[in-house]
Amino acid sequence: MASDISPSPTRFFVLRKLREGQHDTEFSRTSSNLGPALRCPHCGDNIGLLTWRLPYQGELELYGKDFGDLVEGPCGGVLLTEHCAESFKAEGLTGLSDFEPVEVTRVRRKRRGPKPGPPPTYLFSTPAYGNPALDMERSRILSKTPVKCTWCRYVGPDAIDGLALEEGTWKGEDIFRARGMWGELIVSERFKRFAERHAMSHMALVPIEKYVWDPLGLLHPEQPPHSSTD
């Protein structure tokens, strides 16, 4: 086995769903059995969304040509095809566990095309959360509220202009949500190679340091519409 004494620094990517790509597939749950959200062990605040509980049932919407290997799931989880989940485990990737089958009750094709065949078996899993944490100094997050808790590092962002992980908090997870940014899925370089091999054409991987989220146009505002007359 190769020595890991001086590993090269791992790069991380924010996983973004694309509205195109030939494997664009969406899932919506029809079973409404929900459990409580995670709680921060330090401040007790809720983290993220409510959790989804068995039995897992829902409908697929097929926007692309073919069913995607990885589909955004409800309650912060993901759906992986059984085949993809087997490869994930066989290749030793981490960050997803407790795969549970999802019963697909209906498939709708949202674009013109032949009637889709039966969908692959999908398994639901919730990405890891708890180790990797954002470096709040090096991440460029615009927010009106300061971080109150050093563990969950909750910050309601108004805009994001690049993220960085705090050194030493990442324990090798290949797909995870970071403390400080539950809303984004972050993946490792190893996951990126995995995604490339598995035709995840409906996903974009943005290096976290280049990740920009600016729905209000705060980072690069346009010229003000009225100039001063003074």
Ligand SMILES: [Zn+2]
């Ligand atoms: Zn907390």
